[in-house]
Structure formats: structure tokens, C-alpha cells
Amino acid sequence: MGLTGGEIRMKALVAKVAAAAFVLFARAITAVRAIWPEEGLPAKPCVYFANHSSHGDFVLVWAVLPPRLRHRTRPVAGAEYWLKSHTNAFIGRDVFNAVLIEREREKRTQDPVALMVSAIDDGSSLILFPEGTRNQTEERLLPFKSGIFHLVDQRPEVDLVPVWINNLNRVMPKGEIVPIPLICTVTFGNTLRVAPGEDKEAFLERMRAALLALAPKPAGSGE
Template sequence: MSEVKPLSLVLKLLFFGLIVKPLVFVGLGLNIFHRERLPPRGPAILAANHNSHLDTMVLMSLYPLTQVRRVRPVAAADYFLANRVLAWFALNVIGIIPLKRERSAAGRSLFDECHRALDAGDILIVFPEGSRGAPEQIGELKRGVHHLLKGRDKVVLTPIALYGLGRALPKNEALLVPFNCDVVIGEPLAPMQDSEAFMQRMKQVLEELLRSCITRRGE
């Protein structure tokens, strides 16, 4: 397990117990489908579509408070480490694994920290789209996840479709408007040799999962 300082742990528990969970379960409200497919412990990767900052909060809230510190969102270093306050909060309270998006970073070391977390038995949250994009649309999936899985047979990758969070708090908006949101958890995705085929399969699965959302059928 990755090491967490006692003070950070207390703050983390308070933040998730008193703010995030009430916000997610009362302010928003989740329709969760196939909860039984959620991997109870690591090493595991949750791959979801990304439309809102709330996505991470919702996925972390699926786990009990005792497990929250083992759930680690992989997040863009240039965004979340942009200033010192945000960086401290993201690293210590949320517990992100920063990922450098710039091309200059050397390929292999890019995922070093992710691999270390997986080896320690953590659960990683990844958004293969890379950024939040247009509300309620799945953009192109990046291949990073494929590299992440390479040579790690024990790691299961669970695709999760989220819907409604881009309505509740879209990109570039500060006002949260309450909506019930759907969380549809898929079967673990079998690894493939070809990264392109793998990402295509993942996109296909996410789109299939989205079809079973309650709050989407009206469209």
C-alpha cells in the first residue's frame, strides 16, 4: 500500500466523509448498475468516460471510507500541480498520481508511479479520454491504459460508464446543479496485444454501458 501521512489521512477521511459522500449521494444521487462488478480490492484499474471533476469524486465514493485511500486517480500533472495549494490538496487529500502529459517525458518513466501503486495493491482511476471534453460525449481514447496494463496479468481493468455528471458540473462551470447520475459498471476487459484494437473495444464497451442508463433514455 502506498504510504499516507497520518494528518493527510485524517483530512482525507473528513473530506470524503463529510463533504464528498454527502455531495455525491444526496446532492447528486447515483443510480448504480452492477455494483457487484466493482473490484473490491486492488491491483485494479477503473477506466471511465470523463466529463466533469465530479467523475473522480463519484468513483471514489463507490468505495467505503476504509478503502478510499487505496483508490488513486491518475491525473494530469500540468493541471493539478499548477499551484502549490492545489498541488498539496491533490496529492495529500485526494491522493492523485500525477501524470506528465507533455511529450518530452520519457515513455517508460511516465507510468512508473502508476506501476508502483498497482504493485502495492492500489486501485487506479484513469480517464482514457485524457480530458473532460464536450458535455456528455465520449471523445477519442488515448492508449496510455494499454501501456499501463502491459506485463501485469493480475491487474483487472473494469470499464465504467458515467452519465449526467457533465450536466451537474461541466467543464468551465463553477455552479453545481443537482441531477441524479448513472454509474454503469462493466465486466472486466480482457487484455489484447494490439493497443488500437484494445482502445476501440473499450470505447465500444463504454458506449454499450451508456445505453443502460436511466437518465439517458429520453434522448
Template structure:
């Protein structure tokens, strides 16, 4: 049942809303059907970001992709946790590592989701920043890919989302928004820093295409 709900909500309702009301222009995400699994890495300026990426996915993939989100925000109450998990298909994680307790450790939880066949949406900046201003990437995504190097990451860049729904504002207004994807690729380094540097370069290239 959840599969059908997610497909209907994002492939039809949310996509139409974002296109017609907000003014979002979507890159074609059909190329993702060629990938068995992937981790989408994207810049983060608005709560619209997750909705936009989910709406851009091919209908067949929506229920197989989990946006990674902070448990202290989207799971603040039991009701909010259930709604997030059901209607957004979130993977709720805590913000800090807990190596002694794998069940709570965010890296372990992301790897476990990948091993269960899911793909992920990650915002490596960790929090919403100023519109189109990139923040330093946190190491989590690199740590995950180092343990599962056969999984590709897919860079994605969004522009205008921070204006359509700014941080600390729940009002959505029309704006010229765009989502663009880069090429899926495997990591080519064995250290965190070079991996993050390459990802930062990929995002910067996409940002330049939207300038």
C-alpha cells in the same frame, strides 16, 4: 491517518452530498472487493467524475485506489499538489511520455503505483469532453496493461455529470446523474489498438444501458 480521512470523506460525506444534493445514483461497487487490483476506465465530462467513482468504492478500498490526474493542473502549486495527494489520493503525472527519465514518465509512474499495490482510476479520453459524447481513447492504459496483463480493467460510464458541473464551471447543480460499472476483465490482445477498441466497445455498451 490519511486512510481514515479518505474513508470518512468519500464513503460518508461526499457520497451523501452526491446522492442527496446532486442526485447521483451509484452502481454497487462491492464486486471490486473480489479483485486484488484493478484499473477503472471511465468517460470524463466533469470534475465530479473522480469524486463519484471514489464515493462508489467500498470503504475498505478507498485508500488503495489512486485517481490518475494531470500534474500541470492538480499539481500546479505545491499547496494544490499536497491537497490533491492527501484528500484525493491522486497519482499526478505529466501528459507526455519521458522514456529517458522514468521518474517522470507517466507509464512508468502508473506501473510503479500498481507494483506498490494500488489500483487506479483512469480517464482514457485524457480530458473532459461534451456530456455523454465519447472521445477517442489515448493509448496510456493499454501500454500499462500490456506490461501488467494480470491486472483487470473495469469499465465505468457516468451520465449527467457534465450537466451537474460542466467544464469551465465550478458551480454544482442538481441533475439526474448515474454511474454504472461493467465486468472486470483481462486484456486479450497484445497490441494497443485492439485493446483500445475493446475498451471503447465496453464503454459504448454501458452508455447504451443508461440511454
């Protein structure tokens, strides 16, 4: 883009400040608390896979990760949304260093699985939302898309950590612009892997069940 060295450094600095501001804002609104698994988080690059109901989901996961893990963790997000405008592109690419994948199969220029595999090979961890889109239904969790299976098909040794994000959908439902301060929790489960010879359906169902098992009894939903 023809930026000088100074401009690149400036942009990186602004991105860093913006990232800190996002984390601070998310914490002030949600008082977010992480619940860690008994065995701790994997030290190697891994895939955090979470339920998806809000644009703020990956910010919350990112905010609770310990800084040493956070710096090499990249969210996987839809290119259509995050390249829509200059601001979106700056937040997606520069602030959160997202792995941007094209969701519409017909218009793809790059293979999403190949992008994720190369990010892991580079030593990054990923935050992945296997539902593929934000869940706007009454269902707690939508069926998983197969991307996560194709990923472990190529890198079967990679650790998979289920992450349940609770309450953020109430903080900022779709279409609202003002967030409501509510307490959110992010629950990390024990590390999983693909079993040798496991087929796609069985694997996806096992991952989905492991994620659902972390969901607390719905607070504030009446019953």
C-alpha cells in the same frame, strides 16, 4: 518540507475530513447510485477506466466504491492541473492520493506508465480516464490514448473494469462554478483483460466499445 510529526498527523486528519466532506457533498447534489456488474467487482487491485467530462468524475467513482475498496483506490490525474496551486495540490495529493502524471510529453520528468505500474505493484487500484482529457464535444466518448495499453503491456494480468459516469457533465459544465443538482448514475461493467498478443489498436477499440456499451440512453437530452 520540514513538517513535524504533529503537523503531518494534523494534515492527514484534515485530508480525511475533507475527503468525507467531498463524498457527502457529491452525494447530496447528485444522489449518486451505483449499478454493479453481475459478477461483482474484482477483489485484487484493478484499473477502473471511465469516461471523463468533469473534474468531479473521480470523486463520484470514489464515492460509490465500497469503503474497503475505496481506501486503496487512487485516481490518475494530470499533474499540470493538480499542482497548479496549494489548494489543488492538497486536494489532489493529500485528500485523494492521486497518481499525478505529466501529460505534456516534452516537459516530462517521470514516465507516467512507470508511475501507474508502481502504484499497482504497491497494491493500489487506479481510476483512469483513457480519453486523456475532459470531453467537451458532442461525441459521447473520445478516442482512447495509448497509456492504458502500455500499462497492461507491462502488467497483463491486471483486471480492467469499465465505468460509465452518467449526467455529471450536466451538473457542472466546464467553466461553471455552481453545480446543478441532478441525479447521476455510475455503471460498472464486467471485468476485462488484455488478450495474449492483442495489438494496440484492437485493444483500445475493444475497451472503448465495452465502455460505450454501458452508456444508458441519454436522459434529458431531448430524444
